[in-house]
Amino acid sequence: MKKRMNTKKMVYIGLLAAVATVLMYLELPLTFLFMPPFLKLDISGVPTLIGTFMFGPAAGIFISLVKDLIHLLSSQTGGVGELSDFLIYTAFSLSAGFLYRYHKSKKGALIACLSGTVAITLVGALTNLFLIIPFYSKIMPIDAIVSACNAINPMIDSINAYVVFGAMPFNLIKGLIISGLTFLVYKKLSHLMKDSLMAPEKEKPAAGKQ
Numbered sequence: 669m670k671k672r673m674n675t676k677k678m679v680y681i682g683l684l685a686a687v688a689t690v691l692m693y694l695e696l697p698l699t700f701l702f703m704p705p706f707l708k709l710d711i712s713g714v715p716t717l718i719g720t721f722m723f724g725p726a727a728g729i730f731i732s733l734v735k736d737l738i739h740l741l742s743s744q745t746g747g748v749g750e751l752s753d754f755l756i757y758t759a760f761s762l763s764a765g766f767l768y769r770y771h772k773s774k775k776g777a778l779i780a781c782l783s784g785t786v787a788i789t790l791v792g793a794l795t796n797l798f799l800i801i802p803f804y805s806k807i808m809p810i811d812a813i814v815s816a817c818n819a820i821n822p823m824i825d826s827i828n829a830y831v832v833f834g835a836m837p838f839n840l841i842k843g844l845i846i847s848g849l850t851f852l853v854y855k856k857l858s859h860l861m862k863d864s865l866m867a868p869e870k871e872k873p874a875a876g877k878q
Contacts, residue, residue, distance in 0.1 A: 677723060680719075680722070680723075681719055681723060681727050681730060681731065682734075684715040684716070684718060684719045684727075684731050685715070685719075685730070685731045685734035685735060687715045688712040688713075688714075688715040688716055688731050688732070688734075688735040689712070689734065689735040689738050689739070691710055691711050691712040691714070691715070692710050692712040692735050692739055692753075693710075693739075694710055694711070695708035695709065695710045696708060696709045696710070697709075698838065698841065699820055701837075701841065702820055702821040703820065703821070703834060703837070703838050703841075704816065704817040704820055704821070704824070704830065704834045704838075705816060705820060706804075706816075707834065707835070707838045709838075709841070709842055709845070711845065711846060711849060712735055713757060713760065713842070713843075713846035714846055714849045714850050714853070715731060716728050716731045716732050716735075716757050716760070716761065717760065717761075717764060717781070717784070717846060717847070717850045717854075718850060718853070718854055718857060719731045720760075720761045720764055720765040720768070721764075721765070721768055721777065721780075721850070721854060724765055724769065725761045725762050725764075725765030725766060725769075727761075728757065728760070728761030728764075728765055729757075729758050729761050729762075732753070732754050732757040732758060732761065733754060736750040736751075736753055736754045737750075739753075745800075745803055746803065748799050748800060748803040749800070751795075751799060752792075752795040752796070752799050752800055755791055755795055756788045756791050756792050756795060756839070757788070759784075759787040759788055759790075759791040760784040760785075760787055760788045760843070760846075761784075762787070763780070763783045763784045763786075763787040764780040764781060764783055764784035764787075765780070767779060767780040767783050768780040777851070777854070778851075781843075781847035781850065781851070782847070784843060784847070785840060785843030785844055785846075785847060786843075788839050788842070788843050789836050789839045789840045789843060792835055792836065792838070792839035793831050793835055793836050793839075796830075796831055796835040797827075797831060800835075801813070801827060801830075810827060813827075813830075814826060814827065814830065817830050817834055821833055821834065
């Protein structure tokens, strides 16, 4: 029974990883919200967060690892973007997952999501400073990066301003959107998964019997 449940659990985690991988390809720029043009929103965090709530932080981290390794094959940032994404969602999974583990209620889920949103906002700022910006500065001069951002958001007139008025609000918005979408689908989806995990295995007919 336990072995069958573990097998089903791995199947569900694999399916969530597959969905997250596909969703990561569907990106939307948020220039209408004065976000820099190269910051694009995807909702691959939704299956990641669902997996975290269902099976714990390790499952969420695994889902993120799988989708980022697959996207690494077609990376346009030399793997820097995928590494940043992995670090951000690891922070989300750890923060939200551990809180939800000890407070499995609607209120607990809300607090967990808000905590995860704060975590990705802070970690996103750090990954932009130490990973994303150094990478793009090798392709495009820092002044050109700042100018491109300033054309969308006049408040961005330096790299530090980009982090404060670009990267941090972007990850805050992303965390809130992912949290909201997860709230909409998690309860129904988790019931279906739990029912399937707990469903008794059908007894196989004995050999020679019809």
